[in-house]
Amino acid sequence: NAGVMQNPRHLVRRRGQEARLRCSPMKGHSHVYWYRQLPEEGLKFMVYLQKENIIDESGMPKERFSAEFPKEGPSILRIQQVVRGDSAAYFCASSPTTGYGYTFGSGTRLTVV
């Protein structure tokens, strides 16, 4: 079991470019969560998805950010027209359909220059 796979591990984008972050959940997990962590801070919830459905996106900025979890393939967090304030570590977690517990990926560290 490969765990939660995130890629890329590091991503550098210039202001105004698009960033695409990918997350493949653990085998058997159908729930995906994205969190953002700023330096020296805790994690902030962004969005909770199940296959083909966004369950809760209350933590997503209203503009430029979107997320999807298609029927096939990884979950994608997309940030359009990145700004310096988007620089952060973005963590994906997955959980099983029943039971409890979250498994985190290694994160994608986004740097906007």
Add this chain to the structure above:
Amino acid sequence: ELKVEQNPLFLSMQEGKNYTIYCNYSTTSDRLYWYRQDPGKSLESLFVLLSNGAVKQEGRLMASLDTKARLSTLHITAAVHDLSATYFCAVDLAMDSNYQLIWGAGTKLIIKP
């Protein structure tokens, strides 16, 4: 607004000493997690506390939960250098399934040899 507050936020201690990290939360929840994060790394699950009075121990770490007081503690016994990390508590908003986690700001623990 749900708040999860940890204290202290920073702790420097000598090897061999004991100390306690506190996690207070502001809403009803019967599920609380403790995670460890090393610099630049992902989050490692330490404990899941599921009910009032729950106590779990792993090595030199012991976690407890008092749902009436909305308080969890992480106690470190005879600290060793390898325990240096940032420790987060997180509260699950859902009662019956996984949902989103609300995180404390983290306690940065430095243990000096």
